[in-house]
Amino acid sequence: MMDKVKKETMETETLIAGSSSFSDQILSNYFFEGEKAGSLNYMDLLGIQDYGSSIFDLLSPHPPPPPQPPQEMSTTSEVLNIPATPSSISSSSTEVATDEQTRPVEEEEENEKTKKQLKPKKKKQKQQREPRFAFMTKSEVDHLEDGYRWRKYGQKAVKNSPFPRSYYRCTSATCGVKKRVERSCDDQTIVVTTYEGQHTHPSPLMSRATAVGIQSISDSACFGVSSFTMPTTSLSTYTTQYQNRQPQVNHQQQEQQLAYLRNLQTCLNMNPISSTPTTGHQERRFSSSTTALLRDHGLLQDIVPSDVRKDE
DNA sequence: CGATTTTGACCCGCGC
DNA sequence: GCGCGGGTCAAAATCG
Numbered sequence: 001m002m003d004k005v006k007k008e009t010m011e012t013e014t015l016i017a018g019s020s021s022f023s024d025q026i027l028s029n030y031f032f033e034g035e036k037a038g039s040l041n042y043m044d045l046l047g048i049q050d051y052g053s054s055i056f057d058l059l060s061p062h063p064p065p066p067p068q069p070p071q072e073m074s075t076t077s078e079v080l081n082i083p084a085t086p087s088s089i090s091s092s093s094t095e096v097a098t099d100e101q102t103r104p105v106e107e108e109e110e111n112e113k114t115k116k117q118l119k120p121k122k123k124k125q126k127q128q129r130e131p132r133f134a135f136m137t138k139s140e141v142d143h144l145e146d147g148y149r150w151r152k153y154g155q156k157a158v159k160n161s162p163f164p165r166s167y168y169r170c171t172s173a174t175c176g177v178k179k180r181v182e183r184s185c186d187d188q189t190i191v192v193t194t195y196e197g198q199h200t201h202p203s204p205l206m207s208r209a210t211a212v213g214i215q216s217i218s219d220s221a222c223f224g225v226s227s228f229t230m231p232t233t234s235l236s237t238y239t240t241q242y243q244n245r246q247p248q249v250n251h252q253q254q255e256q257q258l259a260y261l262r263n264l265q266t267c268l269n270m271n272p273i274s275s276t277p278t279t280g281h282q283e284r285r286f287s288s289s290t291t292a293l294l295r296d297h298g299l300l301q302d303i304v305p306s307d308v309r310k311d312e
Numbered sequence: 313c314g315a316t317t318t319t320g321a322c323c324c325g326c327g328c
Numbered sequence: 329g330c331g332c333g334g335g336t337c338a339a340a341a342t343c344g
Contacts, residue, residue, distance in 0.1 A: 152317055154336060167335070171315090180335095317342070323335085 134194040142166065142181050142191055147203035150179060161185035175200045 137144060143166070150168035158165045163183035170177040177197040184190035 151315085153338090155318075156334065156336095159333065165334085313344100315343080318340080320337105320339095322337075325332105325334090327332090328330090 132194055132196045134192060136184070137191050137193065138189050139191050140189070142183060143168070144181075144191065144193060148172075148177075148199065158182055158185070163188065170199060172199070172201050 143150070149171040151171045152166055153169050154167035155164050156167070161182070161184075163185060165180055165182035168179040168181065170179075175197075177195065177199050179196070180192075180194040182192050184192055
């Protein structure tokens with residue numbers, strides 16, 4: 001009985017793989033529904049994108065979840081990334097806060113054990129986890145810039161790994177998004193970032209995306225949507241941030257980005273690899289998104305200057 | 313001086 | 329029940 005409940009409340013973790021190089025044309029999404037959090041047994045499956053110190057440096061094929069307006073997202077993608085417990089989503093930060101406020105007073109005993117306790121700890125009820133979204137990057141820095149402000153609230157040694165795991169929380173008061181960052185023990189150049197939850201606010205660094213009204217492009221850039229519920233604004237958002245932060249991109253970088261985006265387009269023509277069956281509806285959406293992206297170059301023209309962009 | 317990081321202690325779930 | 333490991337808390341330290 002209890003075991004069943006336990007299993008049902010396990011979080012869904014979506015893991016994303018990029019291509020191992022620009023020449024590879026593999027863009028795979030992996031699902032690990034019910035996979036225990038924190039385990040890295042998916043490592044072997046994941047390709048690695050050669051990232052710089054900022055996530056903007058390479059236009060991640062699956063950027064972390066940007067802010068998602070709660071009311072306007074299409075229902076298309078919601079099907080696939082819903083946790084095992086549909087009602088669990090509602091039990092997020094607000095409930096946690098309530099729980100903390102109404103937590104029972106710690107029963108203090110006079111025994112030696114309690115005297116040793118320097119800090120009365122809060123009794124925490126088991127809370128449902130938000131869907132998780134993990135991706136790997138190749139970077140020298142652990143904490144990739146992603147446009148949001150994070151406060152580190154913990155660090156733990158990871159078993160069987162010489163590298164610690166860091167825990168971050170979004171600094172926005174109303175936003176309960178968390179982020180885990182750890183370095184792969186197999187390849188110390190690889191950073192595994194896991195996001196939990198979705199931002200309830202726009203990125204502090206985001207400006208142009210909203211100003212330009214880039215939604216149409218972003219809708220065409222929702223290549224990952226067929227396999228996970230990352231908001232459709234993701235890629236364009238990060239593209240925009242990238243532009244704002246690094247207006248001067250050298251030619252080689254541009255060529256790399258161009259090559260990557262071309263691969264991305266190619267990938268979009270491929271069926272996504274997923275451990276879960278893809279519905280026809282999702283495939284249609286995927287396909288139309290691909291078409292839209294190809295038609296107007298979508299990101300390509302947003303990122304790469306025309307003098308660098310070369311039509312195939 | 314407020315914000316952020318560091319770090320040891322504590323809580324909790326899980327396996328044995 | 330106990331120990332282990334992951335996750336979080338919160339006081340102290342540090343930073344800008």
